[in-house]
Amino acid sequence: MALVEVRSVSHARGVLREVSLSLPPARLAVLAGRSGSGKSTLCHLIAGVMRPSSGEVLVAERPPFPAPDWATVSLLPQRLALEPELSVAENVLLPAGLRGRDSAEGLLDRLGLATIAARPARDTSLGEQQRTALARALVLSPAVAVLDEPTAHQDDEHVHLVLDALRAAVGAGTLAVVATHDQRVIDVADTVVRLASGRVLTEPA
């Protein structure tokens, strides 16, 4: 069964051209490709941030635009979009309406954020901010987590933490759609979709 269906999607005069793909639940699916190949744009369409110029995107058989709740599709955007005055833990819990502090503890710990949970996000490193935004995307155990370059600001040690968190989410049933050119992530993917100049080069198996 496909959880994400992209059918003949074109966007913004060639940014994406006739892209089709079909992704099942509980997978780590990588969108790989060079800078400018269209990865972020495809992420935004799957996360329901915008609507395709033509074609159709379906998540759980419905168009995701306007963006649905984060238990259905969550997004880690490249620019993170944290609330700088809120603490790390509060940012992580935003999709849960700042409730459920206990339930986020395991995730904070897994991502190496437990010791800075009470610190305002603005006073944390870029790598910590990125892991905070990742935790926020995973906190509701979404059906689909769309993650744009989740290791861009991570060293090797922290890439392992990120990959462990992704594996745990996928093990719990989440489809993780990860845009990246990080070979360390590509190596552990269940599915790799390669994009070039807005087109899919290899369709997922």
Ligand SMILES: Nc1ncnc2c1ncn2[C@@H]1O[C@H](COP(=O)(O)OP(=O)(O)OP(=O)(O)O)[C@@H](O)[C@H]1O
């Ligand atoms: N609304 C738009 N209209 C026209 N061109 C756009 C629009 N949005 C993005 N682009 C262009 O489309 C191309 C793909 O952009 P996108 O951000 O999806 O690439 P990417 O693969 O995520 O790149 P990176 O790895 O650098 O983040 C780029 O050349 C970008 O300049």
